[in-house]
Amino acid sequence: MDFDLARSSATDIPPMDFKAELNEEQYEAVTAEPGPALVLAGAGSGKTRTLTYRVAYLLSKGVAPNEILLLTFTNKAAREMLHRVEELTGVPGRRFWGGTFHHVGHRILRIHGEPVGLKSGFTILDQSDAESFLGDLVKERDPTFFKEKTHPRARQLGEIFSMSRNTCHPLEESIRRFHPQHEELTGRMLPLFEAYMERKLKQQVVDYDDLLEYLLKLLREDAETARHYQERFRHLLVDEYQDTNTLQANIVDTIGVHHRIMAVGDDAQCIYSWRGANYDNIVTFPDRHPGAAVYKIETNYRSTPEILDLANRVLVNQVPASGFFKELRAFRGHRARPYMVQTMDSREQAQFLIKRIEGLTSEGYNLSDIAVLYRAHFQAMELQMELARLSIPFQITSGVRFFEQAHVRDLVAQLRFAYNPNDLTAFQRTAGLLPKVGPKTASKLHQHALEIARDRNISVVDALQSEKLVSKVPKAAADEWPSLVQSLKDVAESCRAGAPSATVQLAVAGWYEDYLRGAYSNFHARQEDLRSLVGFAGRFEDMQDMLAQLVLLNSETSDRSVDPDADALRLTTVHQAKGLEFPVVFVIGLAENLFPLRRAVEENNLEEERRLFYVSVTRAKDELYLCFPTIGRSNGPALSLKPSRFLQDLPTHLYESLRIQRERVW
């Protein structure tokens, strides 16, 4: 067996009896020979366990931690995985290169970005920044584009571009395939796309897709860098492989020219095709990596046989029948069947939930054992209000996110501009806080500042202080201008000199503090948030690292009221629940048009909705409740809802219908 023992730097890990700790199927995969391997691990079959033991196994064979690249799909998954590896082997997670594709892309581009035009110091636009960036550009280049009602808005235009980039299809082809309704606009979109790409590079800003695209470009065009990483990462592990898109699969294949790739996934859980996830990646893996060993892990340790019967049935209903798996085998003993619960409306649904949750906690379950899953954020609104009213603690892993709150974004924008003065979007957000300064005015001021800076060979921030520029600031903003600029200047200087936490501290205490006091009534709560950013910054030595983390971690939620370890009910979207398990799961809003979502059905994505339902039900260990309201009131008139087709497709013997006791509503 060739695990390159010669290179071993003897990582000390405790001795492990792999055979005793794993089942037959897992053991085979964990101890696979180096070489391409596809691990098809069904829901609840110990996928993460297999992956972490694989890492431990590699270490036990003398592979050094820094020779392993661990790619995951979400930040949460990355954290979880590295944590478990550390628990198992004692090797700290930071000694591995592990994280999302985007993180790894950023990390490599920071060091080696020059050949593809990225100087160190580039900043990352998050989704909404990228949207307004694109929107402004379109208004400038093709002023009538948004006038037409049928044309895509900035957001959808961004999605169209993104789809083309993530699927590695030229824009024309991608539009024809995924957005045929806009095919006749292709001629107008092409130059906008090119301008979008050009302008980002000019300002040294990148969007999410750039982190992947430039990485691939770099690996393909810069032989030296490519060789460096190909030799360094002797073992690649890819989690949730079914959700990779073509761009990501290409990155994996390029770094992994040596074919020592272990791809782990479950085709039945592919739920990101709207982001370009390519179902075929997993199917064609053996073709792209000749000699690939295929391992199947089908024993389910998570759920009761009753829950699995229902889950398996969901897959049977797939059209067309596809994929690798037929059935999950239950390991656990029998318990009650899943419950089907019909309620009048979402309010009654909330009341039922709360009542049942009280029952469950009196049976001995902790609140944190219970999760409520839904298709879209807004479905949790009613429940949130009821829970708050009854002061039942809950933790919501979706909804308003910490880094998306206005004050956090404001502050981050200042940091970004101070760090990269070319970042117009960041400047627009900062300057736009002043009265009578909007996007247009800010853009002009920025333009002037860049020119002055170039002509006089001074910094952009200094240029903002020049008399010539100050004279162009609108009168209403003139008062505050000097203190804003001074604050930016302090922050910019600190960026170059000090630790990130000191820089953030300066920004929090600077001009923005005064602004915040005036702008918001809950000034203190918001200031608290910003102070916690100082603590966050303390974890970083490098400003760019911290800024990137701020943007890439934007799914981190605001848990101002609840600490993560608290005993609290979990509310989450199905997407965010992926990979997690809970003793008790409630799936709410299981009505036609909600789950499956109307729009998804209209766009022919029914099968993905079904997989999403499959993911939902396979989260449950002991008890599963499937809830649907019969009346929906979105806006104005109440409309009657039909139970989800996913429920109707289930034979009645697979579940038990629960009658709810009507209580007085008021």
Place this chain on the structure above:
DNA sequence: AGTCGAGTTCTTTTT
């Protein structure tokens, strides 16, 4: 020309 406030409409999923 550009900003701002009032009123209206539609809400997916994540890096």
Place this chain on the structure above:
DNA sequence: GAACTCGACT
């Protein structure tokens, strides 16, 4: 709720 539209105001 946020994002958009429209008309008034600077």
